[in-house]
Amino acid sequence: MNHSIYSADRMTHLKVVIVALVAGIFVAGFGISARMNADEGYSQTASARVIKAGQPVAVTTSNASMVR
Template sequence: MNHSIHSADRSTHLKIVVVALVAGIAVAAFGISARTSSSDYTQTAHVVKAGKLMTVTSSNTSLVR
């Protein structure tokens, strides 16, 4: 068994590449399948309007300069 990538032979490098490729394809497939499949999906913007003005004062906090 090769304990270093530097001393590994060609077949070990090929195994690493194949495992990485399969893992990448699995992650991509999971990401694609996790999406919503609704074709009428639209994004809407929610508008937040300002309310009444409010003043907050407190003297309990310490000021460090």
């Protein structure tokens, strides 16, 4: 058995190309179907509620522990 792609015969190259093509089609199909399902209810429209910034707040203390 030869493990080099350079010295492989024509059928081995064809099998590699076919497997890569099928995998690429599967990944593209999965991405397209996931994208189509993600649009339900999450799209932004012009009639969406606008959130405006309030007054600025200064944070002077923190309860976070310091890690060194």
